[in-house]
Amino acid sequence: MRVSSTPVLLHRLKSSFLKSVGRDVVKPTYSIVTPGRVSPARLVPDHIVKPSYAMTGELPERLLEPEIKTASEISGLRTSCRLAGKILNTVGKSIKVGMTTDAIDGIVHEECIKNNAYPSPLTYKGFPKSVCTSVNNVACHGIPDDRPLENGDIVNVDVSVYLCGYHGDTSETFAVGKVDKAGQQLLRVGRECLAIGIDVCRPGARFCDIGIAISEHAHAAGFTVIPQIIGHGIGTYFHGPPDIFHVDYITKETEEVMRPGMTFTIEPVICEGSERYKVLADGWTLVTLDNSRSCQFEHTVLITDTGVNILTKYIANNEET
Numbered sequence: 013m014r015v016s017s018t019p020v021l022l023h024r025l026k027s028s029f030l031k032s033v034g035r036d037v038v039k040p041t042y043s044i045v046t047p048g049r050v051s052p053a054r055l056v057p058d059h060i061v062k063p064s065y066a067m068t069g070e071l072p073e074r075l076l077e078p079e080i081k082t083a084s085e086i087s088g089l090r091t092s093c094r095l096a097g098k099i100l101n102t103v104g105k106s107i108k109v110g111m112t113t114d115a116i117d118g119i120v121h122e123e124c125i126k127n128n129a130y131p132s133p134l135t136y137k138g139f140p141k142s143v144c145t146s147v148n149n150v151a152c153h154g155i156p157d158d159r160p161l162e163n164g165d166i167v168n169v170d171v172s173v174y175l176c177g178y179h180g181d182t183s184e185t186f187a188v189g190k191v192d193k194a195g196q197q198l199l200r201v202g203r204e205c206l207a208i209g210i211d212v213c214r215p216g217a218r219f220c221d222i223g224i225a226i227s228e229h230a231h232a233a234g235f236t237v238i239p240q241i242i243g244h245g246i247g248t249y250f251h252g253p254p255d256i257f258h259v260d261y262i263t264k265e266t267e268e269v270m271r272p273g274m275t276f277t278i279e280p281v282i283c284e285g286s287e288r289y290k291v292l293a294d295g296w297t298l299v300t301l302d303n304s305r306s307c308q309f310e311h312t313v314l315i316t317d318t319g320v321n322i323l324t325k326y327i328a329n330n331e332e333t
């Protein structure tokens with residue numbers, strides 16, 4: 013749920029990234045998606061503890077520095093992240109041809125309420141639904157609507173929950189029915205990019221090392237990365253420092269090093285065509301300019317004393333803990 017507006021980034025990346033867009037986009041074997049009808053926001057019962065923006069519309073003041081969390085803060089965050097991972101797993105198992113993205117919204121919403129959590133996207137900066145669903149040429153922040161999923165679609169479901177006073181954030185792009193070879197390859201590389209980005213995390217590593225590793229892998233496979241879609245620090249706030257870039261972007265800030273107790277998301281958007289995009293009139297839906305497909309995978313991670321922990325990882329036999 014975060015797009016960087018750093019103008020300097022746009023400027024610096026322009027030349028190097030446009031060069032990498034060499035591949036022709038072949039005739040699509042998938043549907044190009046346009047927004048459908050959005051149902052009313054789902055209701056949250058009174059007993060669910062809500063983040064401040066859901067009550068007042070105001071976001072908490074942004075921290076200036078990445079936060080080092082205490083053991084008890086980490087334990088709260090771990091609980092919400094575990095639930096986000098569990099809900100994403102439940103959604104993934106239910107996805108099938110003919111299901112609308114509004115139905116996905118319904119599942120995520122109900123799972124949140126059942127587990128005493130608030131669906132973080134709902135009312136965040138005015139977002140109208142409980143989850144983001146982004147299909148095919150929609151790169152991120154898609155609004156669930158009445159369009160039924162088609163055989164061959166790819167759909168990203170971005171689940172964020174607010175539980176125990178903490179936000180947990182994770183997403184995955186799922187194949188619907190039989191996806192063509194190019195789409196399968198895109199999903200594989202997208203998944204690998206997240207894993208590679210997580211792999212470089214440890215105390216002492218620079219934040220920019222994440223983007224360097226991810227973009228190198230994506231480019232080697234012939235794909236691009238949307239520079240402005242960035243990961244973020246997370247805690248009692250949905251989005252905070254540090255900004256996590258998924259491209260090769262070196263500044264004083266991105267050269268800062270990771271320290272134990274820091275928690276943030278990694279969530280690269282990988283495209284099969286150009287990384288250029290536009291935001292539709294609804295103010296949210298971000299689509300690729302050339303209508304090519306993109307995928308996104310996301311985890312919330314914790315820097316530990318010795319490495320990194322994936323807080324939103326789904327662990328099957330740990331379901332009820």
Ligand SMILES: [Co+2]
Pocket residue numbers: 013014181243244277279310
């Ligand atoms: Co996120």
